[in-house]
Structure formats: C-alpha cells, structure tokens
Amino acid sequence: MEFNKAVVAFNNYLKSYQEKELTGKLLEPVKYMLSLGGKRLRPTILVWINQLYKGEINEALNAALAIELFHNFSLVHDDIMDEAPLRRGKTTVHQKWDTNTAILSGDAMLILVYQALENVCPEHLGKSIKLLNKSALNVCKGQQLDMDFESERLINIDQYINMIGQKTGDLLGASFALGALLANAPESDVEKLYEFGKKTGIAFQIQDDILDLYGDKAKVGKQIGGDIIANKKTFLWIRAFEKADSQMLDKLEKMEAEKNPEIKVRLATGLFNSLGVKADAEYKKQKLQNEAMGLLNNLDLNNPDREQIAGFVLKLLSRED
Amino acid sequence: MEFNKAVVAFNNYLKSYQEKELTGKLLEPVKYMLSLGGKRLRPTILVWINQLYKGEINEALNAALAIELFHNFSLVHDDIMDEAPLRRGKTTVHQKWDTNTAILSGDAMLILVYQALENVCPEHLGKSIKLLNKSALNVCKGQQLDMDFESERLINIDQYINMIGQKTGDLLGASFALGALLANAPESDVEKLYEFGKKTGIAFQIQDDILDLYGDKAKVGKQIGGDIIANKKTFLWIRAFEKADSQMLDKLEKMEAEKNPEIKVRLATGLFNSLGVKADAEYKKQKLQNEAMGLLNNLDLNNPDREQIAGFVLKLLSRED
Numbered sequence: 001m002e003f004n005k006a007v008v009a010f011n012n013y014l015k016s017y018q019e020k021e022l023t024g025k026l027l028e029p030v031k032y033m034l035s036l037g038g039k040r041l042r043p044t045i046l047v048w049i050n051q052l053y054k055g056e057i058n059e060a061l062n063a064a065l066a067i068e069l070f071h072n073f074s075l076v077h078d079d080i081m082d083e084a085p086l087r088r089g090k091t092t093v094h095q096k097w098d099t100n101t102a103i104l105s106g107d108a109m110l111i112l113v114y115q116a117l118e119n120v121c122p123e124h125l126g127k128s129i130k131l132l133n134k135s136a137l138n139v140c141k142g143q144q145l146d147m148d149f150e151s152e153r154l155i156n157i158d159q160y161i162n163m164i165g166q167k168t169g170d171l172l173g174a175s176f177a178l179g180a181l182l183a184n185a186p187e188s189d190v191e192k193l194y195e196f197g198k199k200t201g202i203a204f205q206i207q208d209d210i211l212d213l214y215g216d217k218a219k220v221g222k223q224i225g226g227d228i229i230a231n232k233k234t235f236l237w238i239r240a241f242e243k244a245d246s247q248m249l250d251k252l253e254k255m256e257a258e259k260n261p262e263i264k265v266r267l268a269t270g271l272f273n274s275l276g277v278k279a280d281a282e283y284k285k286q287k288l289q290n291e292a293m294g295l296l297n298n299l300d301l302n303n304p305d306r307e308q309i310a311g312f313v314l315k316l317l318s319r320e321d
Numbered sequence: 322m323e324f325n326k327a328v329v330a331f332n333n334y335l336k337s338y339q340e341k342e343l344t345g346k347l348l349e350p351v352k353y354m355l356s357l358g359g360k361r362l363r364p365t366i367l368v369w370i371n372q373l374y375k376g377e378i379n380e381a382l383n384a385a386l387a388i389e390l391f392h393n394f395s396l397v398h399d400d401i402m403d404e405a406p407l408r409r410g411k412t413t414v415h416q417k418w419d420t421n422t423a424i425l426s427g428d429a430m431l432i433l434v435y436q437a438l439e440n441v442c443p444e445h446l447g448k449s450i451k452l453l454n455k456s457a458l459n460v461c462k463g464q465q466l467d468m469d470f471e472s473e474r475l476i477n478i479d480q481y482i483n484m485i486g487q488k489t490g491d492l493l494g495a496s497f498a499l500g501a502l503l504a505n506a507p508e509s510d511v512e513k514l515y516e517f518g519k520k521t522g523i524a525f526q527i528q529d530d531i532l533d534l535y536g537d538k539a540k541v542g543k544q545i546g547g548d549i550i551a552n553k554k555t556f557l558w559i560r561a562f563e564k565a566d567s568q569m570l571d572k573l574e575k576m577e578a579e580k581n582p583e584i585k586v587r588l589a590t591g592l593f594n595s596l597g598v599k600a601d602a603e604y605k606k607q608k609l610q611n612e613a614m615g616l617l618n619n620l621d622l623n624n625p626d627r628e629q630i631a632g633f634v635l636k637l638l639s640r641e642d
Contacts, residue, residue: 026462104461106428122444125443125450133439141347144347147422
C-alpha cells in the first residue's frame with residue numbers, strides 16, 4: 001500500500017467514527033477538534049507501515065485512531081496551558097466553550113484513546129498499550145519541560161533536543177512502531193522504527209524552527225518570524241544565546257526587548273546570520289536525518305519498501321511550508 | 322480474605338509504588354495527591370472481592386492501583402473546575418502548584434491508570450480495559466452533568482440520581498466488577514456486581530447529602546449544613562424545590578438568598594422538615610440498598626462470603642461520619 005492510499009483509508013475510518021461515536025454534549029468538543037483537520041500524519045504513517053509489513057488493516061485503523069485522538073487530546077490541553085486563541089486558524093476549544101469544558105473533554109478524549117484500542121487483538125493489546133503509554137508519558141514530560149523552559153533564562157541545545165524529542169518525537173516514533181508491531185514485525189524492527197520516527201520528529205521540528213525565519217512567506221502561509229516576535233525559544237534562538245560572547249549577548253538582549261515586530265525580526269535575522277545558527281540547525285537536522293536513514297538498513301522489508309519509507313521522510317524533511 | 326486484610330495489602334502495594342515509580346517533576350503532584358490519604362475504599366473493594374472469588378492477588382493489586390489512580394486523577398481535575406482550595410484538609414494541586422501543573426499532572430495520572438494495567442494477564446486485559454473505559458467515560462459524563470446543573474434552575478431527582486450514578490456510582494461499580502472479572506467469575510456475576518456497586522455508590526452519596534444537614538457535628542467532623550451554605554444542589558435541596566408549592570417556593574428562594582450562614586441553615590432545616598425531604602432521601606437510599614442486596618442472591622459465592630459483602634455495605638451505608 002502506498003502512503004496516499006493509507007491517507008484515504010484513515011480519513012474514511014475517522015469520518016465514520018466522528019459520525020457514529022462522537023455524540024452527546026461531553027464529546028461535542030472532541031468532534032469539533034477532530035473536524036479542524038490537520039495532515040493526519042501520525043495515523044496515516046501507522047496504517048501505511050502496517051500495510052508494508054502485511055498487517056491486518058482493521059486492527060491498524062483502530063490503533064491509528066488512538067494515536068490521532070491522543071495527538072488531538074494533547075493539543076486541547078496544551079492550548080489551555082499556552083492560552084492559545086487559535087488552532088489551525090479556528091477558535092481553540094477552551095475559547096469556543098470554556099476552560100472547564102476543554103479540561104473535561106480533553107480527559108474524555110484521552111479515555112477514547114484507550115477505547116479505540118479495545119478492538120486490537122489480545123495478542124497485540126498488551127504490547128500496544130505499553131508502547132503507547134511510554135510514548136504518551138514522554139509527551140507529558142516534554143510538555144512539562146517546555147513549560148519549565150519558559151521561565152529559565154538559558155537552555156542549551158541538548159536540553160532543547162531532549163524536550164522536542166519527547167514532546168513531538170515520541171508520538172511519531174510510536175506511530176511508526178505501532179504499525180509494525182501490529183503486523184507482527186520482528187521486535188528489533190519495532191524498536192528501530194520507534195527511534196527512526198523519533199529522530200524524524202526532532203528533525204521535522206528543527207525544520208519548522210528554520211522555516212519560521214528563513215521560509216518563503218508565500219509558501220509557509222504565515223507571518224515570517226512569528227517565533228521571534230513571540231520570544232519563543234526555538235533552535236535558532238537557543239543556539240544564538242548559547243554561542244554569543246558578551247558583546248553579542250547584549251545585542252541579542254536588545255533584540256529580545258525590541259517591541260517593533262519588523263525591526264525585531266530584522267535584528268534577529270542579522271544576529272542569527274552572523275552567529276551562523278541557521279547552518280548549525282541545518283547541520284543538526286541533517287545529522288538526525290542521516291542517523292534515521294541508517295536505521296532503515298536492517299529492517300525486515302524488501303528494498304522498494306525501505307526506499308518508499310526513506311523517500312517519504314526525505315520529502316517530509318525538505319518541505320518548504 | 323477479609324476486608325481489613327485487603328486494606329493492608331493495598332496500602333503496602335501503594336506505598337512501594339509511590340516510592341519507586343513516582344519520581345521526577347511531572348509526577349511529583351501525583352505523589353502528593355496520593356499522599357493525602359483517603360479511605361482507599363475502591364481499590365480495597367477490588368482486592369477483597371477478587372480474593373473472595375479466589376483470584377491472583379498480584380494481578381488484582383495492579384487493577385486496584387489503576388482504580389485508585391483514576392479516582393485521584395478525577396479529583397485533581399475536578400478541583401480545578403470547582404476552584405476548590407482544599408482536598409482532605411490539604412491544599413489542592415492547582416493551588417499548591419498552579420492550574421497548568423494540575424492539568425498536566427492529572428493527564429499523566431490518567432496515563433498511569435493504563436500503565437498500571439500493563440501487568441494484567443492477556444486473558445483479562447481486554448475485558449478489564451473495556452470495563453474501566455466505560456466506567457471512566459461515565460465519570461466524565463457525570464462531571465459534565467454536574468457542571469451543567471450549576472447553571473440550571475430546576476433539576477428533578479431522576480436527573481440528580483442519574484448524575485451521581487455516573488459521577489460516583491460507576492467507579493464503585495467498576496471496583497466490585499473488576500475484582501470479580503480478574504478472578505474469572507462468571508460474566509453474570511461481573512455484571513451484577515457492577516450494578517451492585519453502582520447502586521451502593523448512589524446510596525452512599527444520598528447518605529452523604531443527609532449527613533451534611535442532619536449529621537452529628539462531632540461525628541461528621543465538619544460544619545453542619547455546609548452544602549446548604551454553598552447553595553449546593555444535593556438530594557435534599559433538589560427534592561425540596563421539586564415538592565414545593567408556590568408558597569413554599571417563595572420561602573425556599575428566600576432561604577437561598579439568605580447571607581447569614583446560621584439563619585440560612587436554620588431556615589433550610591425548617592423548610593426541609595415541613596416538606597419531608599429527609600424521609601424521601603432515606604426512602605430512596607433504602608430502596609437502592611434493597612435493590613443492591615437483591616443482586617447478591619444469585620452470585621457464585623458461598624453464603625458466608627455473600628453475607629460478608631452484605632454486611633460491609635450495610636455498615637458503609639449506616640455510617641454517621
């Protein structure tokens with residue numbers, strides 16, 4: 001099965017789930033959240049990998065739903081914590097309803113994650129839950145670190161990589177790994193695919209950080225330098241503060257305090273360029289990408305399938321939007 | 322095994338879990354919440370029932386931990402929603418840390434619920450998760466109704482019973498049922514024990530509502546009429562408004578608006594007495610208790626064990642504190 005067919009299969013499954021299962025007041029915000037769309041990257045990867053390993057698609061669709069529900073649950077609660085007004089251009093749940101409704105419907109969504117796994121066959125159930133739990137707890141740990149970093153003056157790049165690894169890498173790792181696990185892939189493949197997905201997720205986030213400042217506005221489809229304006233601690237930001245001598249640090253701090261968005265973004269671009277942090281980000285991203293690709297070599301798949309996975313990830317990591 | 326031995330077994334297990342597993346910043350509030358104590362009624366019931374059905378205690382302890390974690394998770398998030406400053410006489414998690422920490426550590430606690438089930442044997446895992454999910458979703462539905470009721474003028478007793486049935490009855494039902502399920506009890510026993518526990522939970526809550534106003538201050542250990550002072554919609558309150566003619570309704574509304582706590586409690590007591598709502602509450606409680614007892618008759622247990630369960634519940638429902 002090709003990736004594009006997995007997208008269609010999952011979207012059909014999700015549509016029917018939304019219509020049949022998400023009824024009643026408690027689950028209305030869950031339905032709303034899922035209706036906001038998104039790339040459905042994680043569930044599609046799960047189904048696609050599962051089919052490459054010749055798994056049973058109905059079982060994979062259940063687990064894919066669990067992963068998508070978990071991702072959306074974490075967004076609903078993160079949006080409360082970040083006081084975010086918008087998600088995918090639409091009102092966030094806590095803004096459309098209220099904070100209590102967002103807490104409670106998020107809780108219900110997390111229970112639905114495990115309900116989606118009820119139909120996984122007994123042979124796979126225990127391992128699937130174990131894998132998902134580990135990943136889910138890491139997402140929470142990542143969110144904890146992300147909140148902690150907001151009040152810390154200096155973070156180093158290793159701390160940042162560790163944080164995004166947990167916050168975004170682990171769930172992508174779980175998507176790859178669960179797909180293989182449900183298809184009875186060798187345990188070492190399951191482990192390698194987890195690492196592969198995790199590294200891909202970190203590289204993807206670094207790419208995201210680069211595009212915020214160096215992307216093409218028309219392609220990215222949002223304001224250039226949004227992270228800078230919000231003083232967000234991205235790879236570029238953290239690396240700049242890490243590399244700066246005392247003179248550069250003064251300049252960075254002036255940039256940090258600058259109120260005019262245009263001037264601020266121009267200042268940041270100049271400083272980041274002279275510190276060479278874009279190249280550092282690209283180097284780190286490339287390194288993670290190479291490490292990920294290396295993990296594909298010994299998978300129990302034929303060459304065309306391995307190449308399909310490699311090609312997909314290369315495309316994902318070279319995106320410009 | 323007697324109930325008291327099950328208490329000791331669970332408390333030892335919980336103590337070791339708290340020390341070994343609850344480390345790191347994310348789980349610190351989880352550890353705090355569990356350290357606040359409580360009667361550990363639900364997990365103890367699970368272990369005790371499991372042992373009456375000759376189950377494997379280690380497996381039951383895992384599931385008991387899951388139930389206790391779920392109960393505490395729901396308290397942490399409910400306390401945010403209710404803006405409660407105290408829980409068991411100690412500062413609530415969102416007050417001791419902050420709301421974001423309480424949301425996130427609550428989320429982590431809900432994942433720990435399912436992590437605790439990882440060690441349930443494959444034969445029981447699917448059924449256990451299904452049972453727990455159903456009960457957990459009902460707890461959320463009950464909390465949703467409870468929040469909805471706050472802004473509704475008139476609720477009838479059936480709506481109230483339905484709400485407390487979900488908010489507090491279902492998890493007690495799950496505790497009884499899971500204990501039996503893990504010991505390979507007949508399916509009909511599992512179902513009957515769920516209903517038994519649910520009815521017991523509702524009766525317990527009605528008892529709680531009665532004690533708030535009619536309890537012995539020295540025994541209850543808190544202010545008499547606390548629910549009245551907070552205009553809380555308890556069984557007594559709802560039944561009074563349900564029964565009142567227009568003249569009594571005027572008096573109830575004056576009582577509702579009364580600011581002086583002592584006068585308010587005195588007014589409420591007088592009105593509730595003339596409307597006979599205490600007797601209504603006692604009648605309903607007794608009815609539920611009888612229905613629950615009826616469910617015990619056909620369980621696959623010997624007479625002394627059935628009597629042990631009946632005796633425990635009678636004691637629970639005749640408590641005065």
